[in-house]
Amino acid sequence: MHLGWDVESVAAGGGGTPIRPVQVEGTYTPPAYLLADSSGRLHTAGVERQRPDLGMAIADVRDILGHPQIVVAGATWPAELVFRARMYNPLAAIGKYLRGKPDLVALPFPDGWPDAKVDVYVDLVERLDVTVEPLPESVALSGYVRALGLV
Numbered sequence: 001m002h003l004g005w006d007v008e009s010v011a012a013g014g015g016g017t018p019i020r021p022v023q024v025e026g027t028y029t030p031p032a033y034l035l036a037d038s039s040g041r042l043h044t045a046g047v048e049r050q051r052p053d054l055g056m057a058i059a060d061v062r063d064i065l066g067h068p069q070i071v072v073a074g075a076t077w078p079a080e081l082v083f084r085a086r087m088y089n090p091l092a093a094i095g096k097y098l099r100g101k102p103d104l105v106a107l108p109f110p111d112g113w114p115d116a117k118v119d120v121y122v123d124l125v126e127r128l129d130v131t132v133e134p135l136p137e138s139v140a141l142s143g144y145v146r147a148l149g150l151v
Helices: 079-098 115-126 137-147
Strands: 011-014 017-021 034-036 042-044 055-058 069-072 075-078 105-109 132-136
Touching (some): 011 079, 042 079, 055 069, 075 079, 079 115, 105 115, 105 137, 115 132
Parallel strands (some): 105 132
Antiparallel strands (some): 011 017, 034 042, 069 075
């Protein structure tokens, strides 16, 4: 599962299930940002975007790493709940494709991140009851391309 700076991409498979891209929020590359309504509730990009009370909440949820909480539209959210909101649909799409909880979720991160930041990222995602294997983006991308038979 790659949560990029502007879009996310998810692939699932293994253990006899073919590895393939998985649609999240109706597309293979949904926007990676969160929206907030005027009351401070968080929404993923798949919500009706024409609502006049919606606005950009967080351009990239990874920007809140290291912060215990964030204020969105006047509402204070613990960082853990913000990650839960952003990761719910990708993890649900993986589970639907695999017909169950994944054994392991590969979690790419930018190659230049320090270990401490990677640890915070992994911890926040693992609080969602999944086991995570962090991978530098350069390694994850090459493995993804090989698994799909593109090279």
